[in-house]
Amino acid sequence: MNPQSEIPAATKRSEGGRNPQYRGRLAPSPTGLLHLGHARTFWTAQERARANHGTLVLRNEDIDSTRFKLEFVPQMIEDLRWFGFEWQEGPDCGGPFGPYSQSERRPFYAMALEKLRERDFVYPCTCSRKDIRDAASAPNAGDDEGPIYPGTCREKRKAESGKQKFCWRFRVPDGETISFTDGNCGEQKFVAGKDFGDFVVWRGDDVPAYQLACAVDDAAMGITEVVRGADLLLSTARQILLYRALGLAPPAFYHCALMLDENGKRLAKRHDALSMRALREQGKTPEELRRF
Ligand SMILES: [Zn+2]
DSSP states (O other), X not given: OOGGGGSOOOOOOOSTTOOTTOEEEEOOOTTSOOXXXXXXXXXXXXXXXXXXXXXXXXXXOOOOTTXXXXXXXXXXXXXXXXXXXXXXXXXXXXXXXXXXXXXXXXXHHHHHHHHHHHTTOEEEEOOOHHHHHHSTTXXXXXXXXXXXXXXXXXXXXXXXXXXXOOEEEEOOOTTOEEEEEETTTEEXXXXXXXXXXXXXXXXXXXXXXXHHHHHHHHHHXXXXXXXXXXXXXXXXXXXXXXXXXXXXXXXXXXXXXXXXOTTXXXXXXXXXXXXXXXXXXXXXXXXXXXXX
């Protein structure tokens, strides 16, 4: 049986007068309190869905149980609603493409991994972080994914017997330029093997990696446009390779400029003072905050 056939594809239908040609999503992780930078990107996502009379999906990216905290989920949903976000499908309200929490979607990711293995797109890698760091020629990719993988385990085809931990890594087509037109940032080009290397699709601790979960879900949920922060431009190149390997059509992409703090640094979890929750407790109103 073709495992992919079990991933539901978006069907064309009109619900409540919504345009079936546009499905966007908000995909927060409940790893901490949402800050204003997230809110601004999500707001853009919502505005684009509204402008297109489309559907907005809330997807709870709680796949990484080592990082997310259960108590953050209701809080996250509460903060989003308070801020003025409105979605039509999500973990709290259901919908035709559920479940909408990644922790409940593991079978989809496992099927995708199986397909990548069958087609020889991935290989087991036993390198530790330190092994990769210590490899002489390991420049960093231009994002948060760390050093470009030096290719140590590339020719492995099977996980060796024994108890050594391994992850599954995607073998990128070295030298190929991955290009796409971003709805906000314009033409993008990244060279596989140079701008980014072989990336993890399934972690050594048996958790599906962000790249795989995200691509599988966007496809299965029929998302037509992904709106997210510009820190994920390189990840889009990786995900385009995953879509291709899995025989899926990629959505359109729209990457938003990141919000910076007063020192020109990207907002992060450490900016707790700018969490929606903190601002709300200080008496700010959603109307004030939406001026960004
Ligand atoms: Zn390795």
